[in-house]
Every structure is written in structure tokens, then in C-alpha cells.
Amino acid sequence: MDLKIFATIFATVFIAELGDKTQLSTMLFAADKDVSKWTVFFAAAAALIVATAIGVLAGSLLSEYINEKILNYIAGAGFIIIGCYTLYTA
Template sequence: MSSLFFALAFVTLAEMGDKTQLLAMAFASKYSAKQVMIGVFIATIFNHGLAVALGEWLTTFIPLNTIQIIAAASFILFGLWTIRGDKLNGEEKRFSKYVPILSVTLAFFLAEIGDKTQLATISLAAKFQSPYFVLIGTTLGMLVADGIGIWAGAWLNQKFSTNTIKWFAAIIFILFGIIGLYHYIPESYSLYLNLFTFLFIVGLAYLMKMSSRKEKTYEV
């Protein structure tokens, strides 16, 4: 069960500010919340089901410890990806000629291919070896995050800046990744890992400072 709750929390955070959450907000302006959520659910089941199967298959020929290290490192990459952010490329218009639920399903399925939440699902499936719990957790995470995008997006934008939400999610990701590296990398590499962690935190603090300056500039 721990894999379910971890996957749920992880994907919920991954979706904050992600392209698919932006899609949920866009589609909610055209269709009902129920139609959007059904489309998100169908697309996620198919997309993450494929991701879980791939994660299970990887463990048949790659040592589990190696996969754990790769998964931990990928969490850091997901954090950096979250900082980078996503923009819509017209996906909400591309499928407007289809019926609402099919339109949402197709758009979300294609938007998730190669997205960080799909890659996170592959990593989680390989990490926990609990495909069904991971699939349930990541699917619920998508629904929670996109539900927030639909129902609470306006409130969040009033209370917190998009930049603040994005950085919060990114820091959680990176923290999970660094903890994982310390847990799975051999002690003989601890000095290099300590150096990497120090430099990474310094660089992250610098990026956060620059991001804050840019946000203040836009406000002015």
C-alpha cells in the first residue's frame, strides 16, 4: 500500500504546473468538469498502464539496485523539469471537433507520451514492484492534480503565484531524489555524492533567486 500512496503523492506533485494540468484548465472552460475528469481518467489508465508494464519488464534484465539509482536520479530530473515548466501548444484546440470526452481523452493521452509523469510511472513501477498499486496511485494522482486545476485553479492563482507552486513541487521532487541516491549509492561514492549535493543546492538556490527576481520584474 505504501507504493500506492507514494505514487499518488508523487504524481500529484508532478502535475502541478504541468502541461496536462494546463490542459485540464483549458478544457474546463469549454466542457463540464465531469466530462474533463472522465477523459483524464481514461487517458491515464491507458497511458500509465503501458508505463507500468515497461517498468516491470525492465527489472527482468537490469539489477534492481541499478534501477533504484536511476529512479532516484530521475526524480531530480523531474524536479528540474518542473522548474522549467510547460506551455500549451494548441492541444486544447486540435481535438475540438470530437465529442468532449473523446476530445479530452485523446489530448491527454498524447500529451502524456514522454511526459515526466509517464516517465515517473515507469520509475515507480520498477522501484516498488507493485504494478497495480502504482497504476492506481498514479491514476489517482492525475485525477487529484487535474481536479485541482479545474476546481481550485482560480483560487490558487489568487493566493499563490504559479512560480511559488512550481518551486514547491520541484523541491519535493529533488528532495526525494537526493534521499534515494544516498540510500542506494555505495558508501565508496559518498564523497562525490556530498560534493554533488552541495553544488546542486547552491545552483538551485541561485535559480530560485533569479526566478524570484524575474517574477518581481513582471509584476512591476
Template sequence: MEAFITASLFVVLAEMGDKTQLLGMAFATRYRWQTVLCGVFVATVLNHLFAVVVGSYITNYVPMSTVQIIASLSFIVFGLWTIRGDQLEGEDRERSMSPFWTVTVAFFIAEMGDKTQLATIALAAKFPNEIVPVWMGTTIGMMIANAIGILIGVVLGKQIPERIVKWGASLIFIFFGILGLYDALPREYLSVTRVSLFIAVLIALIYFVAKWGNQSSKPTPEAE
């Protein structure tokens, strides 16, 4: 019971204001809150199971910084994908991932190398004989923290135009992807020239993806 309570409280506190809570808030402005909550639950169960059972083993061979870099880059890609806006028009239900899988994949990626995943690994090490209570506790803690974010997102979603919601969610993804790269990359890689080039390329990608999304959202002559 101590392991369960400790894990739950630790994760609730760690998640307040964290990127995954903000993601829950952003997704709740776009999808049904039930869908978001289910996606968060599945992603958390899988990710924290990975952290408890496999994470500590993997980090003996693959540095956690590498995991963080891959997750951060994936997050930027997801932000660009959101800018294109397929999900907001409902097209994802026909030719791409459903809202449930969109939320699940996004949260799973967001948690890779995040402080709550690292905390789960640390808690599992602290309570080596209580892996299941730690797993359950961290999952419950995530659900409580993200339920708060989802509730706020539902309220905000009724008052904010869809275009602003889309760009707000996209910029959240990209911001935390950049932040993750900053934390994970060796400092010698962060020269002024490289950072400037990265920012220039990212801005160009945002511009072209947004333009692509606007063109694809225009009605075709057949549709008219």
C-alpha cells in the first residue's frame, strides 16, 4: 500500500503543468473527453509497464538521452501533423488514425523519457518487490492529473475557435519537442549556427505544412 500511495501522489504532483497534462487539455478541445481519457489510460498503462518492466533493462544498453531525442523529434513531427489539420475535419476516421489512437500514440510518445517515466523507473527500483502497486499507482496518478487537464480543456473548447485550438495544440507539441531536445542533446551540439539552422528549418516546415493543410482543406469541384 505504501508503494501504491507514494507512486500515486508523486506522479500527480509531477504531472501538474507537465506537457502530458497540457496535451490532455489540448486534445479535450478537439475530441470527446471520454475518448481522450481512454487514450490517456491505454498509453499510460503501456508506457509505465514498459518503464517498470523493461525501462531499467533497456537503459543499460540504450542511453535514456537517445530515447528522449527520438521521442522529442517524434513530438515535433506530431505537432506538424496537427497543423495540417486532418483530425479536425474528421478525415482521420476514414483514412488515418482514429481520435482514440491519435491520443494514445501521442501520449505514449510524450511519456518516453519524460520525468514521470523516469520517476516510475526510480519508484520500481525503490520498491523492487512491489512492481504491480508501483505500476498501478503511477497509472492512477497520471489519470487524476490528466482528468484535471481534460476538464479544463472541455471548458475551454466550448469558447475557443477551432483554428486557434488547432494551432495552440500544435505549438504545444512542437514547444515540448524542442524542450526535450534541449534537455537531451549534448551542449556541444547546441552552437548558435546549429540552433539557428534548426529554427529556420522548423519555421519553413511549419509554413509549408500549414500551406499544404490549407490547400487540402479547400473543397474540390466534385465536392461542390
């Protein structure tokens, strides 16, 4: 395992997840006194694992048919479009 790549991916995903709707909804579930905090933790962790697995599988499949550089451009353009849309609707 390449620790530099691991650290880069960890930091990127960690920063992206901070304060997003996933974390906020998890905090709301954890705030319920009748719900086990372990249940909230394991359910949220399992959901993130499954979502990540889908992303890894999709990326692996796409990279077989589309050049990595093109995928980077598509991803970058997608983020720019989402950002512009967010600014426009704000």
C-alpha cells in the first residue's frame, strides 16, 4: 500500500465529508436518546463503505473505456457546473 496515496485520499475524503449533509444527518440520528450510538455509527459507516465501493467500481469500469485524463476533465467540469449552479440558485 502506498501511504502517500492513502493519506491523500483520506485527507480529501475527510475534508469533503466534514459538515456535509451526511454528517449532519448522522448527528441528528445520534442526538436521539432512544437510539443506540453504536447503531448510528455502524449504519452510517456501512452506508459510507457501500457508497465508496460503488464509486471505486464505477471508476474502475469507466477507466477501462475512457482515458484517465479525459475522466479528470469530466470530473473537473462536473464540479465546476455544480458550483456554478449552486451560486446561481443561492
